Amino acid sequence: MSHPEVPATEVVETTFDATVRVVMAYVGHNSVDAVAVPDLITHVHERLVSIASGTPVSEEDVAFFNQCKVDIAPIQPVAKKTPEEIAASIKHDCLICFEDMKPYKMLKRPLASRFGLTPEEYKIKHGLPDDYPLVCQEVIDAKSRLAIASGLGKTNHTRRVRKSDTARVSPQNFDKGAHAVPSLSM
Numbered sequence: 001m002s003h004p005e006v007p008a009t010e011v012v013e014t015t016f017d018a019t020v021r022v023v024m025a026y027v028g029h030n031s032v033d034a035v036a037v038p039d040l041i042t043h044v045h046e047r048l049v050s051i052a053s054g055t056p057v058s059e060e061d062v063a064f065f066n067q068c069k070v071d072i073a074p075i076q077p078v079a080k081k082t083p084e085e086i087a088a089s090i091k092h093d094c095l096i097c098f099e100d101m102k103p104y105k106m107l108k109r110p111l112a113s114r115f116g117l118t119p120e121e122y123k124i125k126h127g128l129p130d131d132y133p134l135v136c137q138e139v140i141d142a143k144s145r146l147a148i149a150s151g152l153g154k155t156n157h158t159r160r161v162r163k164s165d166t167a168r169v170s171p172q173n174f175d176k177g178a179h180a181v182p183s184l185s186m
Contacts, residue, residue, distance in 0.1 A: 014052070015045060015048040015049050015052055018048050019041065019044050019045040022048070023037070023040060023044055026040070027040075078126060078127075080126075081127050081128060086129070086132070090132075090133060090136075092136065093105075093137075094136050094138075095107055095133065095134070095135075095136050097110065098126045099111070099114070099117075100115075104136075105136050105138070106134060106135045107122070107134045108134050119134055
């Protein structure tokens with residue numbers, strides 16, 4: 001399979017961009033020592049240039065990338081929070097986040113977007129119990145009131161009668177044909 005000739009400057013720019021993307025993705029998803037990053041950048045760039053020029057990947061290259069172990073660092077728990085600290089972080093109108101010590105109504109979104117943690121990882125990291133709330137009681141109460149007001153949870157689902165329904169059929173106009181089903185013929 002032959003490739004059309006690409007100017008050398010274009011190859012360098014393309015491989016440079018590709019190198020940046022590959023290294024950022026690799027470092028973003030793996031535990032890499034800071035001293036190893038320059039070597040990783042050099043190797044990735046050299047290999048992309050050699051691939052772009054048509055040179056096959058050598059066994060040395062394969063060995064290098066195999067030694068770069070994928071080591072996703074597990075969440076290490078910090079000092080376990082005392083029951084007093086846990087109780088103090090739970091208020092009626094907010095929860096105090098142990099990552100930045102700021103109040104939040106709900107913790108799930110800021111944990112993911114600001115700190116890259118799932119609720120489970122957050123609980124492990126700070127030694128919190130499994131039943132630690134992620135939503136403050138005020139929000140829970142507000143959602144409960146809204147659900148009750150909208151009729152959720154009731155077993156007897158009676159239909160609300162609209163004024164237009166009562167106006168259509170009443171004892172006064174029943175004999176005048178208001179109860180008749182409209183015909184579908186045109």
